[in-house]
Amino acid sequence: MPAGSARRREEGLDIAMNWLVLGGLLVCGLVAVLRRSVSASLLLSVGCAIWLPLNNEWNEGPVLLALEPGHGLTSMDLVAYSGLAVACSVCLTSGHRRLRVPLAALCCLTVAAGLACAYFLWSGPPVPTLVGGRPGAAAGNLG
Numbered sequence: 001m002p003a004g005s006a007r008r009r010e011e012g013l014d015i016a017m018n019w020l021v022l023g024g025l026l027v028c029g030l031v032a033v034l035r036r037s038v039s040a041s042l043l044l045s046v047g048c049a050i051w052l053p054l055n056n057e058w059n060e061g062p063v064l065l066a067l068e069p070g071h072g073l074t075s076m077d078l079v080a081y082s083g084l085a086v087a088c089s090v091c092l093t094s095g096h097r098r099l100r101v102p103l104a105a106l107c108c109l110t111v112a113a114g115l116a117c118a119y120f121l122w123s124g125p126p127v128p129t130l131v132g133g134r135p136g137a138a139a140g141n142l143g
Contacts, residue, residue, distance in 0.1 A: 021051055025083055032090045038103060041087040041094075045107035048080040048087070049114025055079075056118055071119060084111045 025047045032040035061075030084107060091103035 018055060021047060021054055025051060029083055029086050032086060036090060036094065038091055038094045038096065041090040041107065044083050045087040045110040048083040049110045051080045052114040053118035053121060080111060
């Protein structure tokens, strides 16, 4: 098999995995909100933790905030953080009075673990940033 087709197949599998996780996040978020389900909220936070390292390189979108070369906040990272907000809000308003804060803390810790995996395990090329509305201006590509 030619190297190009194997690479395309691998890229296709990566993209399919991203869309599968993204669909799972959407379903978990809807179930968590519509049914006020704590278990769906916990599953949503696990999915968000998986999403952070999984979306590196694929489906990232534009960089909104560059933290350092190779690391930054992208538009698709906001999917994980909005899922975290939904999971925490459902846990904090659940009927389990004694478990409200620990469940929300568990959601936050789970997503923090995913963020740590994305930050420390993935070392990609420096991310291009938008400065003055021009891609790459911060990286020295002014012309």
